[in-house]
Amino acid sequence: MSLRATAATALRVLRQLRRDPRTIALIVVVPCVLIFLVDQLFADREQVFQQVGVPLLGLFPLVSMFLVTSITMLRERTSGTLERLLALPLAKLDLLLGYAVAFAVLAAVQGVVVSAVGFGLLDLEAASSTALIVLLAVANAVLGMALGLFLSAYARTEFQAVQFMPAFILPQILLCGLLVPRNQMAEWLQWIAALMPFTYAYDALSRAATESALDARFWLDVAVVVGVTVLALALGAATLRRRTP
Numbered sequence: 001m002s003l004r005a006t007a008a009t010a011l012r013v014l015r016q017l018r019r020d021p022r023t024i025a026l027i028v029v030v031p032c033v034l035i036f037l038v039d040q041l042f043a044d045r046e047q048v049f050q051q052v053g054v055p056l057l058g059l060f061p062l063v064s065m066f067l068v069t070s071i072t073m074l075r076e077r078t079s080g081t082l083e084r085l086l087a088l089p090l091a092k093l094d095l096l097l098g099y100a101v102a103f104a105v106l107a108a109v110q111g112v113v114v115s116a117v118g119f120g121l122l123d124l125e126a127a128s129s130t131a132l133i134v135l136l137a138v139a140n141a142v143l144g145m146a147l148g149l150f151l152s153a154y155a156r157t158e159f160q161a162v163q164f165m166p167a168f169i170l171p172q173i174l175l176c177g178l179l180v181p182r183n184q185m186a187e188w189l190q191w192i193a194a195l196m197p198f199t200y201a202y203d204a205l206s207r208a209a210t211e212s213a214l215d216a217r218f219w220l221d222v223a224v225v226v227g228v229t230v231l232a233l234a235l236g237a238a239t240l241r242r243r244t245p
Contacts, residue, residue: 009098014105017072027068027106031060031114039122053124054133054209055178055202061110061141062201063169069103069148070161077152096237099149107141128208136208136222140201143225146232147197153239172198177206200224 017023035056042049115134118124126133151168155161175185175193182193193199204221207214 005094006097006101009095010101010105013072013099013102017102017106023068023072026064027110028113031064031110032117034060035114035118035122049122050125051209052178053118053122054126055205057115057118057124057133058111058137058140058201058205059173059176059178059198061107061114061137062144062198063165063173065103065107065110065141065144066148066151066169067162067165068106069145070152070155070164071148071158072103073099073149073152074155074158074161078156093237096149096233100145100233103145103149104142107145108138111135111138111141126209127212128214132208133205136201136205139222139225139229140205143197143201143229143232146229146236150232150236150239153236169198172196175199176202178202197225197228200228 035053038053038056039049042052111134115130115137119126119130119133147168151164152161155164173179175182175189175196176198177193182190182199185193200221204218204225207218207221211218
């Protein structure tokens with residue numbers, strides 16, 4: 001592993017993304033607009049917005065980072081850029097970590113901005129510290145990035161990458177507990193929800209929003225989010241194939 005190669009890869013990706021204002025808008029602006037729309041949707045029911053607003057601070061960045069990362073990585077694969085990079089004396093781990101670092105920087109910016117809008121402009125409140133909510137939002141955005149890097153290997157076109165939204169993301173949003181508490185779902189749905197990373201991402205945010213004293217279950221949620229992120233990055237590295245000796 002070479003820190004120089006990792007840093008060079010990360011800088012290249014960041015420069016490339018900087019020249020794409022639509023992607024920057026999707027990463028930074030769209031989650032803020034969505035949380036504002038939720039605020040307006042429950043303008044006459046402030047308690048409901050306080051209940052769902054904090055978890056959405058982490059789920060919106062997760063979804064948008066998943067979409068941006070999967071499409072961007074797919075472009076790298078289909079354009080031949082990834083294959084040319086793999087032909088260089090560059091370790092797969094350096095390459096993948098470079099992409100991960102670049103998108104993690106964007107995820108951090110996204111998490112901070114959307115949290116600032118939620119707590120600063122929309123008067124969201126949480127039982128735990130605001131800093132913890134921001135960290136969870138960033139962690140969830142990084143999770144979305146890792147899942148996007150991994151699943152991009154299974155798409156051949158950008159349209160196929162977008163199709164992962166209803167196939168992979170939407171079921172997790174429906175079953176994570178945001179719309180219906182998981183203990184009120186059918187038992188077989190609860191088992192499926194327990195296998196989905198969104199469930200733990202949502203649960204951690206929900207507990208941080210409502211509980212000032214965080215118990216072992218909260219830390220289990222955080223551990224699962226971190227573990228799935230690392231696993232997705234490892235599986236993403238396994239999808240990288242050198243086609244030249």
